[in-house]
Amino acid sequence: MSHAVSPLAPKTIPDMPVVEGVRFATAEAGIKYKGRTDVLLMAFAEGTEVAGVFTKSKCPSAPVEWCREKLGAGTARALVVNSGNANAFTGKTGRDTVAVTAAIAARAVGCGEDQVFLASTGVIGEPLAPTKFEGVLDAAAARLADGPWIDAARAIMTTDTYPKVATATVEVGGVPVVISGIAKGAGMIAPDMATMLSFVFTDAPIDAAVLQGLLSATVGTTFNAITVDSDTSTSDTLLMFATGTAAARGAPRIHAAGDPRLTEFSVALHRVLLDLAHQVVKDGEGARKFIEVQVMGATSDASARRIALSIANSPLVKTAVAGEDANWGRVVMAVGKAGEPADRDRLTISFGDIRVAAAGARDPDYSEAAASAAMQAEHIPIRVDLGLGSGRATVWTCDLTKEYVAINGDYRS
Amino acid sequence: MSHAVSPLAPKTIPDMPVVEGVRFATAEAGIKYKGRTDVLLMAFAEGTEVAGVFTKSKCPSAPVEWCREKLGAGTARALVVNSGNANAFTGKTGRDTVAVTAAIAARAVGCGEDQVFLASTGVIGEPLAPTKFEGVLDAAAARLADGPWIDAARAIMTTDTYPKVATATVEVGGVPVVISGIAKGAGMIAPDMATMLSFVFTDAPIDAAVLQGLLSATVGTTFNAITVDSDTSTSDTLLMFATGTAAARGAPRIHAAGDPRLTEFSVALHRVLLDLAHQVVKDGEGARKFIEVQVMGATSDASARRIALSIANSPLVKTAVAGEDANWGRVVMAVGKAGEPADRDRLTISFGDIRVAAAGARDPDYSEAAASAAMQAEHIPIRVDLGLGSGRATVWTCDLTKEYVAINGDYRS
The missing domain is CATH 3.60.70.12 (L-amino peptidase D-ALA esterase/amidase)
Structure with missing residues (x-):
């Protein structure tokens, strides 16, 4: 079983020097x-x-x-x-x-x-x-x-x-x-x-x-x-x-x-x-997008990390990214389910440079076209500011595609 | 957007009586x-x-x-x-x-x-x-x-x-x-x-x-x-x-x-x-299999529940079921990652009536053909006995298919 090289693979391989010993x-x-x-x-x-x-x-x-x-x-x-x-x-x-x-x-x-x-x-x-x-x-x-x-x-x-x-x-x-x-x-x-x-x-x-x-x-x-x-x-x-x-x-x-x-x-x-x-x-199985989840403004770094992982592990967030859908509502969902301190009405969410939500609602300047355009990039930065404290964390993940299911549905056999 | 009726849908709908008031x-x-x-x-x-x-x-x-x-x-x-x-x-x-x-x-x-x-x-x-x-x-x-x-x-x-x-x-x-x-x-x-x-x-x-x-x-x-x-x-x-x-x-x-x-x-x-x-x-999005995860022998009911959910939420377990692959190694993985008390060498795992693993290794009577046949059913019971105590829990989930990704990759747009 072999799969095509991930489109996210590095374009060049570094010259690897000898390591003595x-x-x-x-x-x-x-x-x-x-x-x-x-x-x-x-x-x-x-x-x-x-x-x-x-x-x-x-x-x-x-x-x-x-x-x-x-x-x-x-x-x-x-x-x-x-x-x-x-x-x-x-x-x-x-x-x-x-x-x-x-x-x-x-x-x-x-x-x-x-x-x-x-x-x-x-x-x-x-x-x-x-x-x-x-x-x-x-x-x-x-x-x-x-x-x-x-x-x-x-x-x-x-x-x-x-x-x-x-x-x-x-x-x-x-x-x-x-x-x-x-x-x-x-x-x-x-x-x-x-x-x-x-x-x-x-x-x-x-x-x-x-x-x-x-x-x-x-x-x-x-x-x-x-x-x-x-x-x-x-x-x-x-x-x-x-x-x-x-x-x-x-x-x-x-x-x-x-x-x-x-x-x-x-x-x-x-x-x-x-x-x-x-x-x-x-090289995540079936990955087509590299997602960086950055959480700031949490009550602690540990709390920021748990929220970042809740977002990065959410199948709904990952399938939305796979579909190039700027579905920030699912980011709200993932923040909410993390069980960590969060105040919906202080939440700010950005996809790359596009602020999509602020103060508990869609950004007044929200443009579906701009948000959708941002989702077509290969590298999707998702930024969440909880507005509560100074805790921060960054985690990285990939999107969830049909290929992930295909690879894992027939891996052993 | 409409999808075909789930193959797991009830075959009959009950007669619903009037509820007074x-x-x-x-x-x-x-x-x-x-x-x-x-x-x-x-x-x-x-x-x-x-x-x-x-x-x-x-x-x-x-x-x-x-x-x-x-x-x-x-x-x-x-x-x-x-x-x-x-x-x-x-x-x-x-x-x-x-x-x-x-x-x-x-x-x-x-x-x-x-x-x-x-x-x-x-x-x-x-x-x-x-x-x-x-x-x-x-x-x-x-x-x-x-x-x-x-x-x-x-x-x-x-x-x-x-x-x-x-x-x-x-x-x-x-x-x-x-x-x-x-x-x-x-x-x-x-x-x-x-x-x-x-x-x-x-x-x-x-x-x-x-x-x-x-x-x-x-x-x-x-x-x-x-x-x-x-x-x-x-x-x-x-x-x-x-x-x-x-x-x-x-x-x-x-x-x-x-x-x-x-x-x-x-x-x-x-x-x-x-x-x-x-x-x-x-009716889980894209579901083709109904999975019952039963955990027993845990140190407490709460612990059994966390282990059962770790199995039921594992993308690798769910994609294996979708692929009708009796990949019980992924059940071991999901037990291990739950963070709850578990002793690898006391673990027993069954798919339906087929015991696939016992005492920390593949069951001596393991038959790939029998296990694979069991995976073709619509209802997949996964039973895990931790052999530690009397805690037990049952949770239900469905498999993870390409259709789940398709449904959620284009839901909003």
Whole structure:
């Protein structure tokens, strides 16, 4: 099953630089897909620090449980990702598969099993045989290289219509370091977790605890601020690896959160994660429009966020955008249903630059023609001012089209 | 815009008896639709008691605010319902429209303005001119009759594909009384309110306070247990009117909640409301399947309800049902994302009589053929046993089809 590339896909793919200390190879294990890569093996330099954020699902996948457990040690030497099977809700078999796969990978790259991180994406509930990885990982280990990154991004795709990469180069203590990431979507995307799979790599020397703090702080306004369909996956995983190899070029090791030498780095990390998160939304199943929901004037940031998500998850708002219908009444509905403080008669709503409603009624200058014209854009900004306080939040989503239904009505079969 | 009648529509329409003390007429006010009735005027006998449950939206419509205010007095003489315009988010104009409409109706049927109840359904944010009702209500008042009920149900439809009526006849103190109701859906349906518009009538003599208690107690397992798209309307209204005219035939007046003479009546009221609620779901926009989600073994009934709603509102579960795909992995996902206590390894999931998953993995006897066959039914029961406690809940929903997207992508324009 393949679908046309999303019209919202980035027009260009950035040149992805080498990340020192990171090598990888992809392979075809034939887990579900035929004629495409479905396994990614990565190997990291000794001393690589790791941090992670995972799904908050009460029914997490076996690899998520494994990663959570291994994260404590803070060091990583390998990462194995497969697409086509999520190894979720697979009971004891699933746990065995994870352990056996880690053993195979550890042997292939020459490290301890506890230093192997794993992620799986695809169908839930289907047993995944570890034999699938047996010869494949050994062969991949023989082909490890420092590029091309687009191949890594491609191997982890499921219903994604394009591979997702992002990169930034910044200085830490005057020494250039790289931050590069890959991600995959494209359904079962909702906040409260590290949406689907994303892996981020840097050669900066940063302690695992500091890395974890950075990652956790950045995820709220990036991956946790996107939603495709309000459905939280069992497998969502965001892992960040810091090889520390830039130390050889004079980069200082960062031991403390709040170290001023990290300022530029954390801004760039935010940019890379937001870029990847937006790419996930823009590849939302069946997406034709990129929607930015900005809520301000709420009684708190948390309240603004809940209202923004109520709008972004409303099927009626999303189908209206799909139909290029400036149906702001549905935005009112979504504000009202959020259960958060709101005063109908203080509400202001804009679509892009067009103010459609103010003070609890349609804007006196409302023009159906102007509003309809604004809805034809590919990027639809919806702005809501509650007029109550200074709380604000922005979330991103896509429209809900017939293609979403088509893709999800026949995904498994 | 009209759509084919839902395949889930009831095969027969019940004979609707006269409800003593209730007369009504419908009219064409041309509010939005052409060539169909869009106004319902009802007149009630003197002494009619009234109770109501309304949307919990923070942005309620003007008629909802009016009804809430008037409900305190507990008596009603008239009801005016229009379709095509919700008179919601219409600011001061909306409040004026409500007051003027009540005055017109009061004059037409000869009662106080405070005894007139109002409900509007349709587009949000479009001003509704009270002049629409001027001559129309006077003319309707001259045509008041005690039937046919199907006309009343038809006048309040929006995207509904069939009119919704239900009735029961029971005894109160040995005297037969009637409970009859009408309802309209069919989108913007979600719990936490009295889903969309429904009006229920009885000739039993019951005090307003008792009626209110009965209605509030019954709504939780009927109208508040259905969801089409998780979107809560600004206008949801359930009103119940008791004309008390059965007193003339010897029915005792009920002054106290818990009066044993109400037992049969309250069972029948539940049946009528559940029937109407199911009809709303079965006319869910684009619906092809009726889904019953039953959750048991939760730590509490409230927890079971939240998990059931998480499943019933999941776009991925609903699209899988639309595609007749026994994708129980998505049920696992929806249980996991609910945030309620759940132990993956104790979970049992069945589709109808087919157990598909048990003890945290696919059922050992799982047969794809049997599961797929079960998904071809029109009525899909999804049963989840959490194996933790004795909490249980049942909610009802429909599948998510391309037609839902089509209907809502072009509703306003």
